Amino acid sequence: MDKLWILQVTAVFLSAIILLLYKNSYRFRSKHRRKPLPLGTLGWPFLGETIEFVSCAYSDRPESFMDKRRSMYGKVFKSHIFGNPTIVSTDAEVSKFVLQSDAKAFVPSYPKSLTELMGKSSILLINGSLQRRIHGLVGAFFKSPHLKAQITRDMQKYVQESMANWSEDHPTYIQDETKTIAFQVLVKALISLNPGDEMEFLKKQFQEFIAGLMSLPINIPGSTLYRSLQAKKKMVKLVKKTIQARKNTSGISNFPKDVVDVLLSDTSEQLTDDLIADNMIDMMIPGEDSVPVLMTLAIKYLSDCPAALQQLMEENMKLKRHKDQLGEPLCWSDYLSLPFTQNVITETLRMGNIIIGVMRKAMKDVEIKGYLIPKGWCVFAYFRSVHLDENHYDWPYEFNPWRWQDKDMSTCNFTPFGGGQRLCPGLDLARLEASIFLHHFVTQFRWVAEDDTIVNFPTVRMKRRMPIWVKRRGDP
Template sequence: MAWEVGSWILMGIFIIIVGWIRFYKMKKIMIKTSSTATANIPRGSSGWPWIGETLHFIVSAYTTRPVTFMDKRKSLYGKVFKTHILGRAVIVSTDPEVNKVVLLNQDNIFIPYYPKSVIELLGKSSILQLNGTVHRRLHALIAGFFRSPHLKARITTHIEDSVKLTLSTWETKPTVYVQQETKKITFEVLVRVLMGLGPSEDLNFLKREYAEFIKGLICLPIKFPGTRLYKSLQAKERMLKMLRRIIEERKIGLQQKIDDKGMANDAVDILLGDIGDESNEIHQRLPLDFISDNIIEMMIPGEDSVPMVMTLAVKFLSDNPLALSRLVEENMDLKKHKARSCDDYSWNDYMSLPFTQNVINETLRMANIINAVWRKAQRDVEIKGYLIPKGWCVLASLSSVHMDEENYENPYQFHPWRWEKKGGNFNSNITFTPFGGGQRLCPGLELSRLEISIFLHHLVTTYIWVAKKDDIVNFPTVKMKQKLPITIKPIYPLR
């Protein structure tokens, strides 16, 4: 843990230096806008010179209630306020209606804005950084593939096999670390979906290098040899070398597959086969380096977000016996039905389990894996009477909306039954945005739900468990302090 403490001390020094420079830039922006629209800029505080309110922001993120920073300022200034954090002037929104406008971004007023380490690591051709036509095209290709009946028909079996194989190894372990085990499942599934890679040396290589790569996602943006960012960039280069080889080999056989009217098996097939729209300027095949970079980026949910939702679902269920009992009952009923009918499980079988979906919704709401969306205004824009000046960053706080008593009664209580009242159309609910929204709605949201549903089904129908005490860490990303250790006991097979 010493390296983590040292790293955050260095980051604090870096933020002070950058903040000192940007503090004066923000003052210039304030002077430019004050003559015409100062009254409309949200109220708030710029905090201390140079560092702004960064320390308060980070300290709050380390607590059990990381939205405390937002809540305190919301009580002082309202649901939309200004601050100065991480070296930038920021407009923070905890208003679901303002967040919706930012997410939908219908007039392309906002562009993505991320920490410099993210930009350095993912590259400018990353789907996170892209904007406009190319982004829409890439997003549509991937989302269409993830929703395709062809994928749904076979990926369910692949996920089941991966879950069952992993769970089968738990019985001999005195302690199971859920966060660690779920990463094995989700990473293997996503790599298969993205590039058709099954168990192999290449997969093991990717696992090792990706674990090194992901450590640099939020770090000091310094690329000297030995720094965290440098090590992560080196890991990325090693992965790119392997991916280019695989994609080059796939490209050779692509034309034969097209001639034979073969179906795309994975995301690489989809991206290699796309030639764009002849009616516009992007009528061209996607470059191989572009494909390689974005395949690496699309692996992030398999290493980070989806396994954390699985892990936190286990934690929340462990702390709520009534919810766990109801989940077991629903999934045991499905298992008995399948045993009698001798039918295979389908995508719809898992996705139509109502209480299971309620548990997933409630976990997503409380987990807040994607706790905020960062954007930058390309021009002055007014939303609900608030002025967001050109060049200012907007932080749409999704977690603040999820944990607001106006939107959810007793928001810090894990209560899956609340979703029975809200109905099943959760994707159109502006107070529930765990997958983002608008043009940047996560293309793999249905696949993620399926993975979590399959994992929960086979877990609660295979084992009973006792979770050891563990705490949630919310900064810089959500994780369990001890990887959520549990002890398990198998359930006897159904007769």
């Protein structure tokens, strides 16, 4: 009996210990249990789902790749594109979290040819305090009223010069015209170079340079990447000549006249001549690409929407007449004060998705909204799906500038310029340039657009460079 009693007590005691251990281990496991990977498939070995992604990207509905997976797996799913296992986010909140994270969690991730061409010290690739320093310096300069006044003067001059040459007898290619204008404006703001032989040389080299940005990562003589790197070397030489001349002569004044001045005035000694030269060239990319595409797409959408064009023209004519009566030229704040013009630009940014999204790489396991993003995986924050989501925008494929009349732009559902740590520092500039171009265009011309289509890959552009037939208006 005694023995039985001892056995019973021991059994109860042991069970209590086992229960306690189990409970503790359960608590430990649930605290440290990894959240699941998002649903989805990694596709074929090595190729993953890249072929399907690219074939959708070339179509007029690049987001169909995402739409199909969204309906099967939800707004965040896993895939394998461009050689990397990737978590694709079409969820505005998840993308916001990724953009706002610092370099301990996510760093930029670009294809190899792109990183080789941009160079290690490009603002698009560096992280931490150096990125924040350059971002801060450049962003503050681009926001300054002083620069905006200069950009307005330059832009007005280049726009007038360009438009004076437009003929009524043959088509004008809007994409080409806007590229020339926006490149000149940005190069002036970056290194104070005026139109002329050196500008022509730079533009020629630059076109060779960007051809390599989306090329195969093969750097042998004759390859696109090789030619592109050679062109970059020539541009670096030209920019370094400017830097040296600036150092030799003026000293840096209190009012920087361009971005070179701004970066040279930094006293941290981290900003070497190589770093400044590399970044000047990378910052020319929006002048040849994003800004002219914004202007061209606005013309495309307006050509297809006569009611919006009429209202835009009336708003701009009113301002022009008012300024003519006062005998004053337009200043930058005049251009930005036109509400409907701004709505046209905002709607163009939403529909055009000039930058479809941004890529990051996870530096550690990160959990967001119940999803796991494993260390080493890429994240593709895909803005296009959010901008075209009918839950955020009624009739999302319709160009409707009026939708912005009482809609808030500063939400995570509208991120054409990215967000967080790397929010585009050139966003004010891009809007200002587009406003000036639209003003002069709609107040001086009527036009008929030839048929053309938007190509979305590898960058957004018009297939036929947006040919239009113009007719000059009489006096307003």
